[in-house]
Amino acid sequence: MEYESIKFKDEYEGNSIETFKDVSSEHEALNARLLIQAGFINQELAGVYSYTRLGYEVLNNIEEITRSHMRKVGNEVLLPALQPVDNWKITDRLDTVSSLFEARGANSLSRENNPSRYILGPTHEEIITPLAKKYIKSYRDFPVSFFQFQTKFRNEARPKSGLLRGREFLMKDMYSFHPDKEDMEEFYDRVKNEYTELFKDLGIGDDTFFTYASGGDFTDGFSHEFQTLLPNGEDMIYIDREKNVAYNEEIATPENEKRLGVSFQNLEKVPACEVANIFPLNLKYSKPFNLTYTDKDGTVKPVYMGCYGIGISRLMGVIAEKFADEKGLVWPENVAPAKFHIVTLANKEDEESYLLSQKLFDLIGSDALWDRRNRVSAGEKLRDADLIGCPYKVIISNRSISNKGVEVQKRSTGEKFYMSIGELIDNFGGPRRF
């Protein structure tokens, strides 16, 4: 397709975007259907997807927004996806975690008589905890935290719902280290607040709830999730809109009602998707790895830990599914693959429309797709723009030129405005970035 964007002009001119008329009836999840049809992702295996140029734009935007918040509370690192088996023996999780991918001497790195064994990392406590020992020796070294964006591998028995549950997915995970429980809890709260701001930036703040959940193996208390309301979500939660808090169905017991001072019966029960999860790890991992520090008084004490995850690729699926309408995707401005989608409706001889399109593209091309295909009908171009779902569709044609210049259609509301190029930038701002 002859789409063009300055950012990719040299490398991809002519063939970086492809939409499809049909999607196999096998895919039922809305996010999978739309993202495949609009050409954002391609399925390679059950629960394993490629991100094409448009999809990778969105994924990167979500990652960048997340990074900008995480830098306020942590240090960015990159840990390995491939991990040593021995560390998982130390925490005794090798046989208890059913979704582990384990590789046994299946490549040229392993020696014939002594095949190496690796784990494809489903999470990174087994890496970060021993690594932290190199940084943490004294009470002066606190608090400290590390985060990364990493592809995680989990051998799900049944991947499903498109990007909502995969066997390979992109996650932001962070691990924090503290001299005592109080320090951990204080930091935990800071991260919680930062997450709240993040979800506002991603456009899902109003529908994302801080949620009490089961502590799992980690803790006697609760862990906490951020759950985004979604009809197709896997979880059921009880939401309290007044207090802006929710409770996962999995903890809805009479004991917990007393403990938390709530009545689940009186709350609204709705489906939702878990987009983030934070755990007070306490001493769960510092003990097996013997992660300790020397306090002011000279005594050696164990380190308290917390961990904080956000499903980056899952968020892409949630946002895609949450805002979609009958015409296709509708991206919030911050995560959209481009802010503007310029559609030129004219034949080759209609120079005026092309000149005006070029002029506009020179101004906003760093954040715009330009559909200037010649042999494609007007209807197909307009439908493609709606399917791809950029916030502003800018139509340039004889009609728009005789009505002040361009026609801007807002994707989320369908509102249409005729205006000049100058007015477009005045009213809707220019590119999000350069």
Add this chain to the structure above:
RNA sequence: CGGGGAGUAGUUCAGAUGGCUAGAACGCUGCAUUUGGGAUGCAGAGGUCGCAGGUUCAAGUCCUGUCUCCCCGACCA
């Protein structure tokens, strides 16, 4: 890991009780026309019917095995 469904052209699909020299639509290639809501005409290219065995004069179709995908459930650090 239990239960159900499905694998046929690039894509979406049709091919009852075996007769196929395997089809349609869309897409793709060429030429011409066409540009405000998935255009039109003409001419083309494109397939070991998931894979491996078996039954039969004859297998996309029947049998056995196997792999993969989707849906429901269990699991989800």
